[in-house]
Amino acid sequence: MNTDTNKDTSTDRHHDAPTGPAAQETSRVGALIRAHRLRIGLTQRELADLSTISVRAIRDLEQGKARRPRPDTVRLMADALRLGQRARAALEAAAQQGRGGGACWAQPPAPPTALHAMPGRDAETALLVRELTSGAERLTHLVGLGGVGKTRVALEVAERVHDAGMPVLWYGFPGASADYLAHGEGELSDRVAGAVAELCATAAVDAPLVEGPQGPILPGVGAAGFGVAALAELVGEQRVLLVLDGAPATGPRCDRLTGLLRACPGLRLLVTSEQPWEVPGERIFLLAPLEVPAEGAVDAGSPAVRVFLDHVRRVRPEFTPGPVDMEQVAWLCRRLDGHPGALASAASWLVVCDLTTLCHGLDADPVALLDHLGGGAGADRFRVALRSRLDRLSAGARELLDALCAQGPDVGPGRDGAEFDLPGITALTGRGLPESGRMLRELLIAGAVRAAHESGGSRFRVLGLVRASVRSGSRVAAAVGP
Incomplete structure (x- = not known):
């Protein structure tokens, strides 16, 4: 055996010993591979060259870090080791036993x-x-x-x-x-x-x-x-x-x-x-914002209302809403589209203002109040995430969103609070149905548009927060100029 081979064998002996908590016990298939390899005097490197299996994969098998080789891996290994029919069958059986296993937990790992x-x-x-x-x-x-x-x-x-x-x-x-x-x-x-x-x-x-x-x-x-x-x-x-x-x-x-x-x-x-x-x-499972009370309704059991009041109680434990307060809360939830992150940020501002002042501020510019009052790391996470997500839209989808948001309060399918359908998109953009459908799907996945599948029809609405963010960005761009 030449000097290089002796050096490889020494290296193999160093790696043969199982190490780490994942390899406390060598697997049956790994023990067989190592025994056959040493019997015919091959190093791990030589076995890797003969089998076309990586040295790392062979080492992991022999040390018990990996116990579930694929059938192709077992076949290549058996060919390289020149195993007879009986030895090959034993190796395949050991590999099959490993493939049926997995960790045996006394208690299944739990989520956070x-x-x-x-x-x-x-x-x-x-x-x-x-x-x-x-x-x-x-x-x-x-x-x-x-x-x-x-x-x-x-x-x-x-x-x-x-x-x-x-x-x-x-x-x-x-x-x-x-x-x-x-x-x-x-x-x-x-x-x-x-x-x-x-x-x-x-x-x-x-x-x-x-x-x-x-x-x-x-x-x-x-x-x-x-x-x-x-x-x-x-x-x-x-x-x-x-x-x-x-x-x-x-x-x-x-x-x-x-x-x-x-x-x-x-x-x-x-x-x-x-x-x-x-x-x-x-x-793909699209998660929409929470349901909000219907226009003109006050629903204390609405998910959005419950979430908002829960956040309010964390900053104002003494807050007990009356009938007028509940009307304002319902309006606020609709203004923020029932978005949990936006509701949490809005509630934080009640430390320094009352509910009426908060509603006036949201009516004027909801984007300005999307940063958490507490400041610190992550205070602006929602606003930054919103604008970052809109910036990643494709050119066609962004053009469609801009067109929807540019409509006046009483004009076109994108007017504030109004719903629209796919034919309305094709009429607005002048593009074909397939292209309009793909752009609308992208806006849905981005969370910019909310779907309503009722009465057998599919209608959509741009989220008010998204509309306000787009319009705010347009005003900034116009002020800065080219």
Whole structure:
């Protein structure tokens, strides 16, 4: 054996010892591969060259970090090891046993604990729970304007799924709302974070993929050495819900996402963000603002009214609304479209003003009061998120929105508070039905437009906050000039 081979063997002996809490016990398939490799005197590098499987994948299998190799991986490994029929069958049986496994939790991992109640979302929550637990949907993307309550709905769905006995793994992206009490899970959190980093990494999007036990993976990405393969091993074929909260607009690579879903047939994903990934198999679930009292009505049980009064009591515990107050609250909820984030910001201003003054301010310019009075980090999150989302619209969708918002209070389908339909859009823009439909869909997904499907028809309305933001931006642009 030459000097280089001796050096490789020494390196292999260093890596052969299982390391880390994820590899406390070598798997049966890993032990067989290592035994056959050493029997015929191959290093991990030589086995990798013969089998076309990466050194890292072989090392993970032998150390027990990965226990669920794909059938193709097992076949290539058996060919490279020159196994006979009986030894090959034993290796395939060990791999099959690993594929049927997954972690055995004494108690299923739980989602974070929500800090506040969530009125008015029973229908959406029930539908999401039913789809995810039944497996009718495996990749559900909860989409809506910033501050509309996507994280809170995801928490409620996760809690109900967990109560039904399904493990829940939760990952919040940097910058996501964290209005909850998180549960620290140690290595479990590392595995989830590593897999998410591998799925959604942007810095190494063009890096070459290598063959892993569950398929192609991106090398060198993931927390504490964990990645998609480690998460796939953890989940196995169990029914598990993985929640990705506050996901970035740039979605994951489809091959990595598809590989994870294929390797884990019981895995369901619930993603929250301001816009969908538009990947195959994605179920887009649009989350609209809360229902508001009808024009001229005072409904204390309205979800928007309940949310607003709940926020008011946090800053004004002594506040007891009378009949006139309730009329103003109902008007305020309609003016803010029942948007939870806007309602929370408006309520914060009651520390320094009364309800009548607040309503006058909102009537004049609602955008000016969308920043939380308390200031500090995130005080302007809703207003910034609103304008940022509108800035990301395509040129055609933005032109349509500007045209709708430019209509006077009594003119055209975009007049304040008025509903419109798709034929009205085609008449306003002069474009064909297919193009108008695509632009309208983009405005719906962006949260700029709200749908009303009643009496068999589909009608739409631009949110008042969006209209005010667009008009405010137009006034600023006109004042600045070219």
